[in-house]
Amino acid sequence: MTTTHTDREYEADLHLLRERLLLMGGIVEEMIRDALQAAIARDAALAQAVIERDREVNRSEVEVDRLCLRILALRQPAASDLRFVTFALKVVTDVERIGDLAVNVAQRASELAAEPPLPLPPEISQMSSLVQNMLHQALDAFVRGDAAASKAVADRDDEVDALYKQLFDREMALMRSDPGAVDRAARQLFLAKNLERLADHVQNVAEMVIFMAQGKDVRHPGSRPPEE
Numbered sequence: 001m002t003t004t005h006t007d008r009e010y011e012a013d014l015h016l017l018r019e020r021l022l023l024m025g026g027i028v029e030e031m032i033r034d035a036l037q038a039a040i041a042r043d044a045a046l047a048q049a050v051i052e053r054d055r056e057v058n059r060s061e062v063e064v065d066r067l068c069l070r071i072l073a074l075r076q077p078a079a080s081d082l083r084f085v086t087f088a089l090k091v092v093t094d095v096e097r098i099g100d101l102a103v104n105v106a107q108r109a110s111e112l113a114a115e116p117p118l119p120l121p122p123e124i125s126q127m128s129s130l131v132q133n134m135l136h137q138a139l140d141a142f143v144r145g146d147a148a149a150s151k152a153v154a155d156r157d158d159e160v161d162a163l164y165k166q167l168f169d170r171e172m173a174l175m176r177s178d179p180g181a182v183d184r185a186a187r188q189l190f191l192a193k194n195l196e197r198l199a200d201h202v203q204n205v206a207e208m209v210i211f212m213a214q215g216k217d218v219r220h221p222g223s224r225p226p227e228e
Contacts, residue, residue: 039109057099
């Protein structure tokens with residue numbers, strides 16, 4: 001009876017951990033969406049609301065960290081459960097950083113709202129949609145331990161990079177041809193750069209899922225010594 005009771009508590013803790021990670025990811029997805037909407041609508045109040053939600057993300061990070069440490073200390077997980085909990089400690093850091101970058105996007109949106117209108121380039125909306133989709137899929141793959149889905153997410157980072165380069169080249173040309181647009185174009189580039197960095201953190205999450213599920217470390221391939 002005691003063993004069964006303990007097993008139920010253990011499974012409940014793991015379920016709660018998965019739930020909290022997905023909830024935190026959902027908050028961050030909403031922050032990315034609202035930050036972009038604030039930029040499109042020139043809505044400084046919405047941008048400020050995104051900035052204020054960062055506290056909620058930070059609280060979620062602390063809660064996930066505590067839950068992971070409690071599981072490690074009291075439940076002594078092994079095998080796949082141990083990998084899941086230890087990687088959750090890493091994933092939550094990337095998700096929190098994604099929230100910070102969403103705040104940066106909101107701050108740029110707030111600055112753009114105070115400037116004369118300059119339509120947002122389509123690449124910014126495309127990058128935002130891609131990043132939101134990637135984050136959702138990466139966290140879903142993490143809680144399921146789905147390496148194949150994670151690889152598909154990691155590969156999409158190239159799409160975000162290509163969109164950023166396309167935007168960068170055009171905005172630089174605009175700044176050279178129209179000095180009056182320099183400040184606004186530069187803020188748009190800062191906004192887009194934060195979205196590109198968001199995608200990098202999502203890629204980190206996806207690569208950790210592959211490592212967790214397959215035991216294959218695909219991070220930083222050019223920085224590791226050749227295998228013997």
